Amino acid sequence: MYRDSIIISITNCATSVYAGFVIFSILGFMAHNLNVPVSEVADHGPGLAFVAYPEALTLLPISPLWSLLFFFMLILLGLGTQFCLLETLVTAIVDEIGTDWIIRNKTVVTFSVAIAGFLLGIPLTTHAGIYWLLLMDNYAASFSLVIISCIMCICIMYIYGHRNYFKDVEMMLGFPPPLFFKVCWRFISPVIISFILIFTVIQYKPITYNDYVYPGWSLAIGFAMALSSVICIPIYALYKISRSPGTTFRERLKHACQPHPKWGPALAEHRTGRYGPMGSADTVEARPIKEKEELREEHNEEEKAKETEKKDEISLTIQGSNGSTNTHNNPNPSA
Numbered sequence: 001m002y003r004d005s006i007i008i009s010i011t012n013c014a015t016s017v018y019a020g021f022v023i024f025s026i027l028g029f030m031a032h033n034l035n036v037p038v039s040e041v042a043d044h045g046p047g048l049a050f051v052a053y054p055e056a057l058t059l060l061p062i063s064p065l066w067s068l069l070f071f072f073m074l075i076l077l078g079l080g081t082q083f084c085l086l087e088t089l090v091t092a093i094v095d096e097i098g099t100d101w102i103i104r105n106k107t108v109v110t111f112s113v114a115i116a117g118f119l120l121g122i123p124l125t126t127h128a129g130i131y132w133l134l135l136m137d138n139y140a141a142s143f144s145l146v147i148i149s150c151i152m153c154i155c156i157m158y159i160y161g162h163r164n165y166f167k168d169v170e171m172m173l174g175f176p177p178p179l180f181f182k183v184c185w186r187f188i189s190p191v192i193i194s195f196i197l198i199f200t201v202i203q204y205k206p207i208t209y210n211d212y213v214y215p216g217w218s219l220a221i222g223f224a225m226a227l228s229s230v231i232c233i234p235i236y237a238l239y240k241i242s243r244s245p246g247t248t249f250r251e252r253l254k255h256a257c258q259p260h261p262k263w264g265p266a267l268a269e270h271r272t273g274r275y276g277p278m279g280s281a282d283t284v285e286a287r288p289i290k291e292k293e294e295l296r297e298e299h300n301e302e303e304k305a306k307e308t309e310k311k312d313e314i315s316l317t318i319q320g321s322n323g324s325t326n327t328h329n330n331p332n333p334s335a
Contacts, residue, residue, distance in 0.1 A: 002173050023048075026056045033059065046130060049074065082117075089113055131209060131218075138207045139222035144229045146197045151233055153190040159257055162186050171270065 024038075030052065031038045041052055057066045090110050094102055102109055124133050156165055162185070170176045207214055207222075214222075237256075244255040264275040271277065 023053070026053060029059070030056045046133060086110065086114060086117070131212070131214075134207055134209055135214070135218060135222050136225065140225040140229075143200065144226040146193065146200060147230050148233070150190070150193045150197050153185075153193055157186050157190065160259075167274065171265065171275070 027038050027041050030041045034041065053070065054067065057063055057070055060066050090106070090113055093109060093113070094106060123129060156162075162182075165185070166177060166182060206219060240256045241249070241252045244252040246252040246255055261277075264271050
């Protein structure tokens, strides 16, 4: 898993750099032929992929070959993206709902989600589809993602705790995460994502398509789409706080930020040490996490206390009125 994550991250960055060289070389070629600045060749978004780039390919030698490869690449890119999104949604449904029927018929669930996504994508193929595509691309697909990423980084590192998270990663990998990743997770990533969010808000301006300016009602729909996925976070947080035990808001917040007693790794062999069972099903508050040594010491102290109690029960005597001794366990007096 560790090796795969490193390979995917490096490949993703290298592909982006390589694609940047290819795209800007084509744009530079078009700007040279048209004798205009690069910024005026084409705008970002669908116009770049479906108008400017295909037009540049027609000017190259053996243009049908390059056009075929380019659109084949777009198909593979779209399929790869859809596979990731589809599997993410199906996994969320199976994990969160997780009924016996859904687990047994995961193929049916996957097919149903794919059909639903296909039907929802049909309006994007109409004459007004490009306007809906730009609206979703500028609001639903970018703004909300930055907000969720920022909240996730802050909650994991500073509410759940970076030490707990590092130990969780160590349990999964078998060794502590490198210092580089610790610094990135704790400082660099939250700062960069927060900067992107602030920069996006400051640089915001209503979207346009060519000379068409989107009306106010369409921008309201765009913000509603963006907030539809973000608003779930504060709503569930307030619900969790309201259901947590405590008399004051601070106590409820403290309990809501603690892990559930049944929280832990999925595999039973990993539920040892700090991931061992900390409470029963009717336990309200999770006990604090302890290391293996602390658990062993606590277990030994409990055993010693039990042995001491047994010795006290055996040696406990009751002095009779006739001077004889009655043991606690024997009601008959002995001479």
